[in-house]
Amino acid sequence: MIIRIDSLTFRYPNGTTALDGVSFGVGAGERVAIVGANGAGKSTLARHLVGIERPASGTIEIDGRPADGLGIAELARTVGFVFQNPDDQLHAASVVKEVGFGPRNLRFPAARRAELVESALRRTGLTAARDTHPHHLSLGERKRVALASVLAMDTPVVVLDEPTTGQDHASIVLLGNLVDSLAADGRTVLAITHDMDFCVEHFDRVIVLANGRVAWDGPVADWPAHVADTADESLELPQLTRLGRRLGWEGPVTTVPGFLDRLSSGTDPAPLPSAQTRIPLRDR
């Protein structure tokens, strides 16, 4: 296990219990989406993985070592964290300086640094913007700079906080391909997200947090059945699953290939419900 969390509890100074006995493990190369309602504790959990917060009780192990024995610099070699708001992360006067900051800080040799920076710029589609000041880029582009600066640190674990928010379609495709290729390289990707379409396309497993606890943890293929069973109205189905249900199909469809297979299987879809039809809770 690259990450092992056991009975993690955390309270903010004002007394809010943000995490209440969270336990799970994540293996190398896994792609795990962490979902849940606003205020469920997702960001607080992610901040523990990079040492910004420390547990009130419980333990976190990163790559077999207790996280409380590791300084922020040591954790930064293992876990890269891409903030939801890139402006919380970016500080340098050009994209290339920003992306080069992490590997320089980690004292990588110059040749490795140059290779990592060029690769991160290429993988995020930012090579042409290398000399631009990040402030002159759009929010979506700044999010990609924040991602590139974490990729350049070459950490075995990458944590993404709401990666698709504010991104156009092409950037979401780029991001999805990147998640897949990181996992194919054996790197672990955790993403906090509300984007279930992105989840089903690019993640293996979903962990639902609710009120600071793990409410569900399972393979992404079981997501539709979980949503159908739960009363948690903050959770939603992927768009294709909803469309399949509106068409009256038995069993869930989550991906484009699955949807096309079902279409070509010759099953006659039921008539479409009228636009006024109230969508039952299970079809969210």
Ligand SMILES: Nc1ncnc2c1ncn2[C@@H]1O[C@H](COP(=O)(O)OP(=O)(O)OP(=O)(O)O)[C@@H](O)[C@H]1O
């Ligand atoms: N600095 C803080 N001080 C006090 N309470 C906080 C602080 N930050 C977060 N909280 C509270 O801790 C709980 C968990 O918040 P957290 O931001 O981790 O949730 P989240 O699942 O990431 O939410 P969202 O989806 O809205 O980003 C919430 O009740 C929130 O109000």
